[in-house]
Amino acid sequence: MKKLIFYIIAIATGALLSFEGALYGKLGEQVGTLEADFYNFFMGAIISLILLIFFGKGNLSAITKFPKWNLLGGLLGVIYLLTLVIGVPIVGVGISMIAIVVGQMVTSILIDHYGWLGSNRKPVGSKRIAALVLMLGALALTLF
Numbered sequence: 001m002k003k004l005i006f007y008i009i010a011i012a013t014g015a016l017l018s019f020e021g022a023l024y025g026k027l028g029e030q031v032g033t034l035e036a037d038f039y040n041f042f043m044g045a046i047i048s049l050i051l052l053i054f055f056g057k058g059n060l061s062a063i064t065k066f067p068k069w070n071l072l073g074g075l076l077g078v079i080y081l082l083t084l085v086i087g088v089p090i091v092g093v094g095i096s097m098i099a100i101v102v103g104q105m106v107t108s109i110l111i112d113h114y115g116w117l118g119s120n121r122k123p124v125g126s127k128r129i130a131a132l133v134l135m136l137g138a139l140a141l142t143l144f
Helices: 002-031 033-055 060-065 073-091 093-114 126-142
Strands: none
Touching: 002 033, 002 073, 002 093, 033 073, 073 093, 093 126
16 A cells, blocks of 8 residues: 555656646746756755754754765756756657656666665566666657
8 A cells, every 4th residue: 555655646746847847948948047947946945944944853964974975966956957947848848757757767777776876676677677668669759
Protein backbone atom coordinates (compact mmCIF):
# COMPACT_ATOMS: atom_id res chain seq x y z
CA MET A 1 0.00 0.00 0.00
CA LYS A 2 2.89 2.39 0.79
CA LYS A 3 4.27 1.84 -2.71
CA LEU A 4 0.92 2.66 -4.31
CA ILE A 5 0.59 5.85 -2.28
CA PHE A 6 4.15 6.83 -3.23
CA TYR A 7 3.45 6.18 -6.93
CA ILE A 8 0.35 8.38 -6.79
CA ILE A 9 2.27 11.18 -5.07
CA ALA A 10 5.19 10.83 -7.51
CA ILE A 11 2.86 10.97 -10.53
CA ALA A 12 1.16 14.06 -9.10
CA THR A 13 4.55 15.65 -8.49
CA GLY A 14 5.56 14.87 -12.07
CA ALA A 15 2.38 16.58 -13.23
CA LEU A 16 3.34 19.64 -11.18
CA LEU A 17 6.79 19.66 -12.78
CA SER A 18 5.11 19.81 -16.19
CA PHE A 19 3.14 22.85 -15.03
CA GLU A 20 6.39 24.33 -13.73
CA GLY A 21 8.01 23.79 -17.12
CA ALA A 22 5.15 25.50 -18.94
CA LEU A 23 5.04 28.41 -16.49
CA TYR A 24 8.77 29.05 -16.47
CA GLY A 25 9.17 28.52 -20.20
CA LYS A 26 6.72 31.37 -20.78
CA LEU A 27 8.22 33.48 -17.99
CA GLY A 28 11.70 32.98 -19.46
CA GLU A 29 10.48 34.29 -22.83
CA GLN A 30 9.06 37.40 -21.17
CA VAL A 31 11.64 38.31 -18.53
CA GLY A 32 14.74 36.37 -19.58
CA THR A 33 16.09 32.89 -18.95
CA LEU A 34 18.35 33.65 -16.01
CA GLU A 35 15.82 36.06 -14.53
CA ALA A 36 13.12 33.35 -14.54
CA ASP A 37 15.56 30.90 -13.03
CA PHE A 38 16.52 33.39 -10.30
CA TYR A 39 12.87 34.14 -9.53
CA ASN A 40 12.10 30.44 -9.12
CA PHE A 41 14.92 29.79 -6.69
CA PHE A 42 14.39 33.06 -4.80
CA MET A 43 10.71 32.26 -4.21
CA GLY A 44 11.61 28.65 -3.40
CA ALA A 45 14.14 29.84 -0.82
CA ILE A 46 11.58 32.12 0.83
CA ILE A 47 8.93 29.38 0.96
CA SER A 48 11.49 26.83 2.22
CA LEU A 49 12.63 29.27 4.93
CA ILE A 50 9.05 29.77 6.12
CA LEU A 51 8.48 26.00 6.21
CA LEU A 52 11.80 25.53 8.02
CA ILE A 53 10.91 28.09 10.67
CA PHE A 54 7.54 26.51 11.43
CA PHE A 55 8.15 22.82 10.76
CA GLY A 56 11.92 22.22 10.69
CA LYS A 57 13.13 19.53 13.03
CA GLY A 58 16.61 18.84 11.65
CA ASN A 59 19.99 20.42 12.17
CA LEU A 60 20.86 22.81 9.33
CA SER A 61 24.37 23.40 10.64
CA ALA A 62 25.14 19.69 10.04
CA ILE A 63 25.49 20.57 6.34
CA THR A 64 29.04 21.75 7.06
CA LYS A 65 30.02 18.18 8.01
CA PHE A 66 29.12 16.70 4.61
CA PRO A 67 31.61 16.39 1.76
CA LYS A 68 31.16 19.37 -0.54
CA TRP A 69 30.23 17.18 -3.52
CA ASN A 70 27.12 16.08 -1.58
CA LEU A 71 25.88 19.65 -1.83
CA LEU A 72 25.70 19.77 -5.64
CA GLY A 73 21.90 19.44 -5.59
CA GLY A 74 21.44 23.20 -5.76
CA LEU A 75 23.57 23.45 -8.88
CA LEU A 76 21.77 20.49 -10.45
CA GLY A 77 18.41 22.12 -9.72
CA VAL A 78 19.52 25.29 -11.53
CA ILE A 79 20.64 23.25 -14.55
CA TYR A 80 17.32 21.38 -14.59
CA LEU A 81 15.23 24.53 -14.48
CA LEU A 82 17.37 26.36 -17.04
CA THR A 83 16.92 23.40 -19.37
CA LEU A 84 13.15 23.73 -19.03
CA VAL A 85 13.14 27.51 -19.41
CA ILE A 86 15.19 27.22 -22.60
CA GLY A 87 13.68 24.00 -23.98
CA VAL A 88 9.95 24.46 -23.44
CA PRO A 89 9.61 27.36 -25.91
CA ILE A 90 11.65 25.39 -28.47
CA VAL A 91 10.16 21.88 -28.29
CA GLY A 92 7.21 22.16 -25.89
CA VAL A 93 6.51 20.91 -22.39
CA GLY A 94 5.85 17.27 -23.31
CA ILE A 95 9.00 16.63 -25.29
CA SER A 96 11.12 18.56 -22.79
CA MET A 97 9.79 16.42 -19.97
CA ILE A 98 10.18 13.16 -21.91
CA ALA A 99 13.82 14.00 -22.67
CA ILE A 100 14.47 14.90 -19.03
CA VAL A 101 12.77 11.74 -17.78
CA VAL A 102 14.82 9.59 -20.19
CA GLY A 103 18.00 11.18 -18.79
CA GLN A 104 16.74 10.56 -15.27
CA MET A 105 15.93 6.93 -16.06
CA VAL A 106 19.32 6.15 -17.58
CA THR A 107 21.20 7.77 -14.72
CA SER A 108 18.92 6.33 -12.03
CA ILE A 109 19.34 2.81 -13.39
CA LEU A 110 23.12 3.22 -13.32
CA ILE A 111 23.08 4.69 -9.80
CA ASP A 112 20.90 1.83 -8.55
CA HIS A 113 22.86 -0.87 -10.35
CA TYR A 114 26.29 0.24 -9.15
CA GLY A 115 25.25 1.72 -5.80
CA TRP A 116 26.77 5.08 -6.66
CA LEU A 117 26.53 8.00 -4.22
CA GLY A 118 25.93 5.66 -1.30
CA SER A 119 22.62 4.31 -2.60
CA ASN A 120 21.52 0.72 -2.09
CA ARG A 121 22.40 -1.53 -5.02
CA LYS A 122 19.48 -2.73 -7.13
CA PRO A 123 20.60 -4.78 -10.12
CA VAL A 124 19.21 -3.82 -13.49
CA GLY A 125 16.41 -6.16 -14.45
CA SER A 126 14.53 -6.77 -17.67
CA LYS A 127 11.56 -4.63 -16.54
CA ARG A 128 13.76 -1.57 -16.07
CA ILE A 129 15.47 -2.12 -19.41
CA ALA A 130 12.07 -2.54 -21.11
CA ALA A 131 10.80 0.69 -19.52
CA LEU A 132 13.90 2.53 -20.67
CA VAL A 133 13.60 1.18 -24.22
CA LEU A 134 9.94 2.26 -24.36
CA MET A 135 10.82 5.76 -23.14
CA LEU A 136 13.65 6.02 -25.67
CA GLY A 137 11.17 4.94 -28.33
CA ALA A 138 8.72 7.63 -27.23
CA LEU A 139 11.45 10.24 -27.42
CA ALA A 140 12.58 8.98 -30.84
CA LEU A 141 9.01 9.29 -32.15
CA THR A 142 8.96 12.98 -31.25
CA LEU A 143 11.99 13.65 -33.46
CA PHE A 144 10.13 12.88 -36.68
